[in-house]
Amino acid sequence: MxxxxxxxxxxxxxxxxxxxxxxxxxxxxxxxxxxxxxxxxxxxxxxxxxxxxxxxxxxxxxxxxxxxxxxxxxxxxxxxxxxxxxxxxxxxxxxxxxxxxxxxxYPFVTNKRLKNQTKCMLLGGWCTTVYNSEHAPEDPRFFCEQWMAYNSERALEDPSFFCKQCFRALHYNQHGNKTGNFQAFRFFDSNSVI
Known part of the structure; x- marks a missing residue:
């Protein structure tokens, strides 16, 4: 065995x-x-x-x-x-x-604000780190969102929040061209600050 x-x-x-x-x-x-x-x-x-x-x-x-x-x-x-x-x-x-x-x-952490982070709307914050790879981990890794999209035809909420991988997979084709008429902005969640 x-x-x-x-x-x-x-x-x-x-x-x-x-x-x-x-x-x-x-x-x-x-x-x-x-x-x-x-x-x-x-x-x-x-x-x-x-x-x-x-x-x-x-x-x-x-x-x-x-x-x-x-x-x-x-x-x-x-x-x-x-x-x-x-x-x-x-x-x-x-x-x-x-x-x-x-x-x-010392130093010691006095506050962790990670519980109320905005999560990727596609996979709820549990997104794999390696797409299309034979080395993809069995347990996907937690990712904070990095993108906010307005008027996305592929999202259920407006605005919607995505991790980097899910945002690219949902809103761009295999050649890196934008699919759909949406606006996207980098997003910083102050709750992700340790």
Whole structure:
């Protein structure tokens, strides 16, 4: 009898990073991890974007104490191929005697607003990450919506919300041409901020 290991998302997409204050902190914990930030850093060196220089560092070599943060500034965490999260540090204060004194306890999450996220209307938020692939995971991965469509002939609600994969599959043909007369906009759900 052959026992096959269940394919996990981490088996396919081992890479990840945090982007904080102009630096990509890459996760190289797993062998085969890709430096996602290198392509963007190379692009930023072109004078046309005028966004300034960017740096690359290893997440494993960086401590939270090494970071310079701005309160209220959104930063990016990306992992598992294209799963993106915005992270916002909203408060900072001096340690007092009533607080946990162990330095390894910090930072800690004070609020997660993931329960009320707007979900993809096509598959209710459970969308596969790899379409038409022999490597598609058995359990589809949760995706936040990224697109909002108005006047879509293929949607039950107006406006309607879709993850990237479902939006493309429903509103564009195999050649990438728009099908139907609708308006679409990138959508940011503030409830997806950690």
């Amino acid at each position: 052959i026992v096959r290991k269940k394919l996990e998302v981490i088996d396919l997409y081992k890479s990840g990073f945090f982007y904080i204050e102009g630096c990509f902190y890459n996760d190289f914990l797993y062998s085969g991890a890709i430096d996602y930030g290198q392509v963007i850093c190379d692009w930023s060196k072109d004078p046309a974007p005028e966004i300034g220089s960017m740096q690359i560092s290893s997440m494993e070599d960086t401590s939270f104490l090494d970071l310079t943060l701005r309160l209220g500034q959104p930063y990016v965490n990306m992992h598992q191929g294209d799963c993106e999260y915005l992270i916002v540090f909203s408060d900072i204060r001096m340690l007092c005697p009533q607080d946990t004194q162990g330095i390894r306890e």
